[in-house]
Amino acid sequence: MAHEEATSIIKRQGQRPTESFSRNKLHQSIVAATLSARAPEGQADTIAYAVTNYVLEWLESRPEVTSHDIRVVATRHLRAHHPDAAYLYEQHRITL
Amino acid sequence: MDIASSLAIVTLAALIHASFQLSVSVLTLLSGHAIGAKHSQARVMRLTFGYVSGVGVMTLLALSFISLIFLHLFGHDAPDIIWAIACGLLVGVGLAVWFFYYRREKGTSIWIPRSFARHLSDRSKATKSGTEAFSLGLTTVVSELLFIGAPMVISALVLIQLPAHWQLVGIAIYSVISLLTLFSIWVLIGSGHKLSAIQKWREDNKGFLQFAAGGALAVLGFFVYVCKIMTDVSGTLL
Numbered sequence: 001m002a003h004e005e006a007t008s009i010i011k012r013q014g015q016r017p018t019e020s021f022s023r024n025k026l027h028q029s030i031v032a033a034t035l036s037a038r039a040p041e042g043q044a045d046t047i048a049y050a051v052t053n054y055v056l057e058w059l060e061s062r063p064e065v066t067s068h069d070i071r072v073v074a075t076r077h078l079r080a081h082h083p084d085a086a087y088l089y090e091q092h093r094i095t096l
Numbered sequence: 097m098d099i100a101s102s103l104a105i106v107t108l109a110a111l112i113h114a115s116f117q118l119s120v121s122v123l124t125l126l127s128g129h130a131i132g133a134k135h136s137q138a139r140v141m142r143l144t145f146g147y148v149s150g151v152g153v154m155t156l157l158a159l160s161f162i163s164l165i166f167l168h169l170f171g172h173d174a175p176d177i178i179w180a181i182a183c184g185l186l187v188g189v190g191l192a193v194w195f196f197y198y199r200r201e202k203g204t205s206i207w208i209p210r211s212f213a214r215h216l217s218d219r220s221k222a223t224k225s226g227t228e229a230f231s232l233g234l235t236t237v238v239s240e241l242l243f244i245g246a247p248m249v250i251s252a253l254v255l256i257q258l259p260a261h262w263q264l265v266g267i268a269i270y271s272v273i274s275l276l277t278l279f280s281i282w283v284l285i286g287s288g289h290k291l292s293a294i295q296k297w298r299e300d301n302k303g304f305l306q307f308a309a310g311g312a313l314a315v316l317g318f319f320v321y322v323c324k325i326m327t328d329v330s331g332t333l334l
Contacts, residue, residue, distance in 0.1 A: 032132030037292055041134070084292035088128060091295055094203025096121050096213040 007059050010066045021059060026070065027052045030078060030089065037084035047081045097324060099262055102254045105323075106266045108316050109247035110273035115309040117298065118216075118240040119151050119233070119278050121204055124295055125220040126229065127285045141286050146226035148275065148282050150233020155244075156271045158237060163252040163263070174253050179324050182250050186317030189246040194310035197243070198302050204295070212239045244274075246313060250320055 007021040027048045034044035054077040055070060071089070079086035097105075126147055130140045166174060199205040205213070216232070216239060223229050237244070255266045284294060298305075 032129070035134060036128040036132040038131070038288070038290055084290055087292045087296065091203055091299075092125075092128075093217075094201065094205050095125055095295065096118070096205060096208075096217050 007062060008064045009070065010064065021070075023052055023056065026055060026074065030074060030085075033078070033089035033092070034082055034085040036088050037082060039082060039085060043082075044085075047078065047085070050081060051077045097254065097257060099258060101323060102258055102262075103266060103269060105254050105316070105320060106251045106270050107273060108312065108319075109251045110270040111276075112247045112309055112312045112316065113155075113244050113270070113274040114277045115305055115312070116240060116243050117204060117302075117305065118206060118208065118243075119236045120281055120298065121206070122216050122220055122232065122236050123147055123278060123281055123285075124291060124298075125217060126223060126232065128291050129221045129223070131291070137286075137288075141282075142226050143223065143229045144282050144285060146229035147223075147233045147236075148278050150230035151237055151278060152233075152271055152275050153230075154234040154237035155274050156267060158241070159248050159251060159255075159267055159270055162248055163255050163267070166252050167256045170256070172257055174256070176325050176328055179253060179320065182246075182253055183317040183321040183325070185246045186250055186320070187314050189243065190310045190313030190317065192310075193243065193306060193313060197306045197309065202299075204298050204302055208239055208242065247316070250316065254320075 009019045009021055011017070011019060030048035030051050031044045034047050035041065039047070051074055055074050058073050059065065071093070075086050075090045078089055123144060127140060127144050130143050135143070170178065196207045199207060216236060219228075219232050219235070223232055251266070251270050255263050258266060281294060285291070
């Protein structure tokens with residue numbers, strides 16, 4: 001997808017090198033969070049697919065976003081599908 | 097100080113140690129990554145058990161090491177000035193825990209150097225074997241020394257006064273009790289409880305845990321001061 005290649009992700013407030021957006025990476029992270037919430041594999045995959053599509057839509061008009069922005073948007077949509085998984089996804093960076 | 101009072105102080109110090117949350121946070125992250133990576137429940141349990149064992153062994157080694165240093169420096173009875181410094185340290189760390197233990201933001205982030213936190217977070221994700229989990233447990237105890245140092249120091253001062261076999265009993269009591277929280281979380285994860293529920297409980301009750309740990313440190317410092325220094329001073333005067 002064109003916007004997938006064009007969007008740059010600023011990581012950890014610029015402390016890490018900027019990366020191109022990777023749909024697969026986002027999908028995997030949502031699958032992992034959903035599985036951590038003890039959801040079945042099939043459901044985790046379906047939810048991750050839906051949430052990734054939402055995020056891709058949101059990214060269409062944005063050439064550059066932070067990894068935090070993506071986490072916030074993904075969490076918002078994930079909450080509608082699986083609140084426990086959304087909670088774990090949101091907490092990942094603020095547990096330690 | 098008699099044996100019962102000494103072991104009571106060691107037990108309270110170990111309970112305070114158990115109330116600190118860094119090792120629990122790492123265990124939560126480690127199990128989350130292991131479950132998310134589609135590992136079997138048996139493998140999740142092996143990894144998390146490796147981690148809990150690492151924390152236990154490092155706690156045991158750290159307390160033994162501090163006790164050994166004190167034994168070499170002071171013999172079987174440390175001078176009162178050292179006891180006074182240790183009591184001051186307990187009260188000081190207690191106040192610091194009240195004001196600074198958790199960062200003022202959502203979640204359960206605590207005031208340890210961010211480079212330590214990032215390292216532990218990255219390692220919990222990269223850990224694939226029981227041995228790696230064990231070494232992660234060792235590292236976690238080192239990262240937490242800033243807070244657990246004070247209860248360990250007072251326990252070591254108490255332990256060096258005891259006869260050799262009671263020293264071993266004291267070290268065992270400290271190690272087992274300091275692992276209680278971690279062991280409980282390990283059992284909860286093993287019995288299929290949701291990580292989100294565990295993390296939610298920790299987030300909702302972090303204020304209480306912070307108050308309890310800080311308050312208990314100050315109480316322990318005051319108790320040891322009265323029990324040891326005041327008794328010694330009044331004994332000298334009489």
